[in-house]
Amino acid sequence: xxxxxxxxxxxxxxxxxxxxxxxxxxxxxxxxxxxxxxxxxxxxxxxxxxxxxxxxxxxxxxxxxxxxxxxxxxxxxxxxxxxxxxxxxxxxxxxxxxxxxxxxxxxxxxxxxxxxxxxxxxxxxxxxxxxxxxxxxxxxxxxxxxxxxxxxxxxxxxxxxxxxxxxxxxxxxxxxxxxxxxxxxxxxxxxxxxxxxxxxxxxxxxxxxxxxxxxxxxxxxxxxxxxxxxxxxxxxxxxxxxxxxx
Amino acid sequence: xxxxxxxxxxxxxxxxxxxxxxxxxxxxxxxxxxxxxxxxxxxxxxxxxxxxxxxxxxxxxxxxxxxxxxxxxxxxxxxxxxxxxxxxxxxxxxxxxxxxxxxxxxxxxxxxxxxxxxxxxxxxxxxxxxxxxxxxxxxxxxxxxxxxxxxxxxxxxxxxxxxxxxxxxxxxxxxxxxxxxxxxxxxxxxxxxxxxxxxxxxxxxxxxxxxxxxxxxxxxxxxxxxx
Numbered sequence: 001x002x003x004x005x006x007x008x009x010x011x012x013x014x015x016x017x018x019x020x021x022x023x024x025x026x027x028x029x030x031x032x033x034x035x036x037x038x039x040x041x042x043x044x045x046x047x048x049x050x051x052x053x054x055x056x057x058x059x060x061x062x063x064x065x066x067x068x069x070x071x072x073x074x075x076x077x078x079x080x081x082x083x084x085x086x087x088x089x090x091x092x093x094x095x096x097x098x099x100x101x102x103x104x105x106x107x108x109x110x111x112x113x114x115x116x117x118x119x120x121x122x123x124x125x126x127x128x129x130x131x132x133x134x135x136x137x138x139x140x141x142x143x144x145x146x147x148x149x150x151x152x153x154x155x156x157x158x159x160x161x162x163x164x165x166x167x168x169x170x171x172x173x174x175x176x177x178x179x180x181x182x183x184x185x186x187x188x189x190x191x192x193x194x195x196x197x198x199x200x201x202x203x204x205x206x207x208x209x210x211x212x213x214x215x216x217x218x219x220x221x222x223x224x225x226x227x228x229x230x231x232x233x234x235x236x237x238x239x240x241x242x243x244x245x246x
Numbered sequence: 247x248x249x250x251x252x253x254x255x256x257x258x259x260x261x262x263x264x265x266x267x268x269x270x271x272x273x274x275x276x277x278x279x280x281x282x283x284x285x286x287x288x289x290x291x292x293x294x295x296x297x298x299x300x301x302x303x304x305x306x307x308x309x310x311x312x313x314x315x316x317x318x319x320x321x322x323x324x325x326x327x328x329x330x331x332x333x334x335x336x337x338x339x340x341x342x343x344x345x346x347x348x349x350x351x352x353x354x355x356x357x358x359x360x361x362x363x364x365x366x367x368x369x370x371x372x373x374x375x376x377x378x379x380x381x382x383x384x385x386x387x388x389x390x391x392x393x394x395x396x397x398x399x400x401x402x403x404x405x406x407x408x409x410x411x412x413x414x415x416x417x418x419x420x421x422x423x424x425x426x427x428x429x430x431x432x433x434x435x436x437x438x439x440x441x442x443x444x445x446x447x448x449x450x451x452x453x454x455x456x457x458x459x460x461x462x463x464x465x466x467x468x469x470x471x472x473x
Contacts, residue, residue, distance in 0.1 A: 074456035076414035079428060079449045087442045090249045177312075184314035188421060195316050208324050216313050216321075223312035 009207050010214070021201055028197030029218055035114055035193060036180045042119030043179065044172075047126025048165075052156060054131045065127065072124035077185050080121055085113040085189045106190075114186035122179050129171045133164035166237045173230040180222050194218055255438040256447055259430075266430030273348055273426065274413045280352035281412075282405065285359030290389065292364055303360070310357035315415055322350030323422040347419045355412055362408060366401035367393060403467040410456050410463070417452075427451070 010022040019027075053065040072080070089097040089109075100109065137160060145155030187196035198215035202208045256263075292303035310318070326346045330336065370393050378388035398405075417428040425433060428448055435444030 070457055070460075071453065074410075074414075074453045074460065075449050076417040076428070076452055078417045078420060079445065079452055082432070082445050083449055087445050090442050181312075181314035184316035185418070187316065195314065195320065198317075199320065202324065212317070212321055212325070216317055219313045219317060220309070 003209065005210070006207055007210055009201075009205050009210055015204065021205065024197045024201060025194070025214060025218070028192060028194040028215075029222075031111075031191065032180065032183050032193040033222070035111065035118070035186065035191070036183045039115045039118035039122060039183070040176060040179050042115065043122035043126050043175075046119065046123035048130050048161075050123060050127035051130025051134065052161070054127060055134045056152070069124045069127055072121055077117070077121055077182055078188060081114065081117045081185060081189060084117040085110070088113075107192075110186070110189055110191040113189065114183070114191050118179055118182060118186070121182065122175060125175050125178075126172065129168045129175065130164065132171075133168035134160055136167060137163055163239070166239050167242070169230075169234050169237050173227070173234065176230065177223060177226055180226065181219070184219075249442065251443060252440060253443050253447075255434060255440045256443065259434040259444075262425075262434065263427060263430050266425050266427040269344065269419075269424065270413065270416045270426040270428075273344075273351055273416045273419065274409065276348045277351035277355050277412055277416075278405075278409045280348075281355035281359045282363075284352065284356040286363050286394070288356060288360035289364040289367060292360065293367060307357045307360055310354055311361075315354055315418060316421070318354045319347070319350050319418055319421060322346045326350070343419075343422050343424045347416075347422065347424060351412065351416065355408070358408055359405065362401055362404045363397065366397035366404075369400055370396050399470070402470065403463050406463045406466070407460070410459050414452065414456060 010025070011020055013020050014024060050065045050068055053061045054069075056062060089100045091097065092100065100112075104112070141159055141163070142155055145159040146152070150158065183193060184195040187193055187199070190196070192200070194215055198211050201211040205211070288303045288306060291299045292307070294300055323343065323346060326349065327342045330342050330345065331340070336342065374392050374396070375388050378392045379385075383391065416426055419426050420429045420432060423429065431444045431448035432441070435441035438444075
């Protein structure tokens with residue numbers, strides 16, 4: 001094979017001249033990280049809400065949350081993304097869809113669709129973890145809370161959730177890692193995140209190996225950083241007396 | 247809501263969509279079979295007392311689990327076709343996209359399968375291995391005849407759930423312009439200017455298939471748990 005390796009490609013300027021190819025990579029990295037963090041905040045908030053709803057003693061509310069989870073878990077992420085990006089703006093009422101298509105710049109449209117898509121997709125998974133956390137608590141905790149005169153929301157707020165959230169930190173870590181990996185799917189709607197920048201580099205420089213190796217390493221780096229951060233969080237939030245605590 | 251739905255392009259496109267579904271299923275089945283076989287080997291390597299083998303397996307699994315599937319597929323769509331062509335002296339026009347997609351999915355999923363299988367093997371009590379060697383079985387006999395059959399029994403629901411996830415992930419071969427089910431739906435929608443209907447239809451089909459399968463798995467899990 002006669003492949004010409006050329007690692008200096010990263011320091012050469014892009015055709016438009018305002019940055020280097022390395023600059024493209026870094027801006028892709030930045031988009032990936034921003035997108036994933038925004039989507040994660042959304043997923044945690046929605047997922048916790050739905051997770052609580054799944055455990056409340058009301059058939060309708062828990063049924064609704066269960067349906068929510070099934071919908072987001074049984075449709076491929078790519079299909080969901082296309083539905084958010086191509087279908088939803090057509091169906092939004094009161095000219096909202098037209099406003100979305102005409103007044104926002106395309107980059108904002110892509111980012112918003114990607115964020116909402118990843119947020120909802122991940123929230124279904126967070127919901128299942130939160131539910132598992134709440135259900136793993138001894139039943140006596142809820143009864144004790146109610147017996148002390150707490151209302152149901154107070155029992156959740158002061159007794160069940162503080163404990164459940166500490167228990168689900170390890171499984172949530174893996175969902176947090178997944179959101180970074182899943183964000184790569186958003187390159188399919190033209191969002192210029194890390195994977196898309198990698199592809200763009202191949203198109204412009206015809207140096208596929210360097211570009212893909214760099215992108216792959218950057219993903220591994222994200223993974224390592226997130227994992228070390230979460231290990232600190234896991235140690236801090238560990239509940240004494242449970243498996244996994246020392 | 248002022249969108250006029252027009253579903254009329256779907257009935258005529260059904261044969262084309264079915265061809266796409268066959269490609270999706272083909273990739274899923276190949277990747278599941280290969281993933282389980284290679285995943286079992288990886289799990290056994292990872293648990294083996296020979297350190298370099300265990301390191302290799304751990305490195306493989308951790309690498310594939312830390313990069314996005316999209317990235318793996320990009321490698322396999324841009325680079326592996328060239329390698330395949332130069333290795334087997336294929337005509338440059340041979341379509342190797344399906345083969346590369348299958349290899350990519352199989353290698354990627356085997357990392358996930360290997361973790362499931364490793365957990366399954368570790369869930370078998372140690373006394374079983376001790377008993378097998380007390381009966382004079384070699385390590386490979388003990389694995390093959392005693393540990394793995396029990397481990398797989400425990401793992402069946404998880405392996406099937408992973409297969410459902412894999413089936414959903416095959417939609418990503420859309421990136422290579424290979425007409426799998428989703429790719430076919432997108433093409434028809436694009437051609438007829440009916441993207442909204444076709445995307446919703448594709449979503450509905452995936453939902454019905456995956457939801458039904460996951461309910462079957464859930465029932466299976468309950469039945470096996472009582473044994």
